[in-house]
Amino acid sequence: MIGAKPRRILITGGNSGLGLALAKKLSSRHALLLSGRKSQADVAGTLPTGAGYVVADQSEPALSAEALARGVSDFGWDSLDNAVLNAGIAIAPREGIDSTAAIRQTLDVNLLAAILQAQALFPLLKKSRGTLTLIGSVVHSGSATIPAYAASKAGLHGLARSLRSEWKGQASVQVLHPGSAKTGIHDKAGYDPGRMRSLFLEADDVAAMMASAIAGRRSPVTLSWVRYLNGGAFTGRRL
Numbered sequence: 001m002i003g004a005k006p007r008r009i010l011i012t013g014g015n016s017g018l019g020l021a022l023a024k025k026l027s028s029r030h031a032l033l034l035s036g037r038k039s040q041a042d043v044a045g046t047l048p049t050g051a052g053y054v055v056a057d058q059s060e061p062a063l064s065a066e067a068l069a070r071g072v073s074d075f076g077w078d079s080l081d082n083a084v085l086n087a088g089i090a091i092a093p094r095e096g097i098d099s100t101a102a103i104r105q106t107l108d109v110n111l112l113a114a115i116l117q118a119q120a121l122f123p124l125l126k127k128s129r130g131t132l133t134l135i136g137s138v139v140h141s142g143s144a145t146i147p148a149y150a151a152s153k154a155g156l157h158g159l160a161r162s163l164r165s166e167w168k169g170q171a172s173v174q175v176l177h178p179g180s181a182k183t184g185i186h187d188k189a190g191y192d193p194g195r196m197r198s199l200f201l202e203a204d205d206v207a208a209m210m211a212s213a214i215a216g217r218r219s220p221v222t223l224s225w226v227r228y229l230n231g232g233a234f235t236g237r238r239l
C-alpha cells in the first residue's frame with residue numbers, strides 16, 4: 001500500500017508557510033528534516049515534534065547545498081526518500097522595475113540554490129529511488145507584476161524537465177505549481193494583495209494537495225482552486 005512505510009523527508013523552507021504546513025501534515029507518519037535561513041534558536045517551538053532542523057541560507061546557494069548534504073548526514077541518514085525544495089522568496093518590484101540586486105537575490109534563492117541542492121542530494125535520493133520535488137508557482141508561465149520571480153519559477157519548471165530525463169530510472173523528479181496561498185510570502189515581498197487575499201487558498205489545503213501530488217510522482221502538477229474544488233485537498237494519494 002502506498003504510504004505505508006515511514007519515509008525520510010527533507011523539506012527546505014520548512015519553518016514557515018507551505019513548508020511548515022506540509023511538515024505538520026507528514027510528521028506523524030514520517031521522519032522529517034527541515035531547513036531554513038533562521039537559527040535553530042529562532043525556530044525552536046515552531047517545528048513539529050521530532051523533526052530535525054538544519055540552517056541552510058539559500059542567499060549563498062553553494063553553501064546551502066553543502067549545508068543540506070552535511071545536515072542529512074549529521075542527522076544520521078545515508079539516503080533520502082523525498083527532498084522537497086520549497087524555500088523561496090518574492091520581491092515586489094518598485095515602480096514596476098526590479099533592481100539588479102533584487103533579480104540576483106531572487107534567482108539565487110529560488111533557482112541557483114535549487115539546482116545546486118538537487119546535485120548535492122542526488123546520491124542520497126538515488127540510494128532509495130526517491131523523489132525530488134521542486135516547488136514552482138502558477139506564475140512560471142509569466143507574470144507582468146513580478147517578472148524575476150516568474151523567471152525563477154520558469155527555471156525550476158525547466159530544471160524538473162531536464163532532471164526527470166537525466167535521472168530516469170534512478171530517482172523521480174517533479175515540479176508542483178501552487179496558486180496563491182495565505183502565507184507570509186506576500187508581506188515579506190513588500191506586496192499587499194488587498195482584498196484578493198480572501199481568494200487565496202489556505203496553506204493547509206495547499207499542503208494537503210502537495211502531499212497527494214508528491215505521492216503521485218507526476219509532473220508538472222498545478223495546485224490551484226480547480227484542483228481544490230475537485231477534492232484535491234481531501235482525496236488523492238496518501239504520502
Ligand SMILES: NC(=O)c1ccc[n+]([C@@H]2O[C@H](COP(=O)([O-])OP(=O)(O)OC[C@H]3O[C@@H](n4cnc5c(N)ncnc54)[C@H](OP(=O)(O)O)[C@@H]3O)[C@@H](O)[C@H]2O)c1
Nearest residue numbers: 013016017018037057058059086087088137180181183185
Ligand atoms: N504562498 C503563495 O501564494 C505561493 C504561490 C506559489 C508558489 N509559492 C511558493 O511556495 C514556496 C513556499 O512559500 P510560502 O508561501 O510558504 O512562503 P513563506 O511562508 O515565506 O515560506 C518560505 C520559506 O522559505 C524560506 N526562505 C526564504 N529565504 C530563504 C533563504 N535565503 N534561505 C533559506 N530559506 C529561505 C523562508 O524562511 P523565513 O521564515 O526565514 O522567511 C520560509 O521558510 C515558495 O517557493 C514560493 O515561491 C507560494
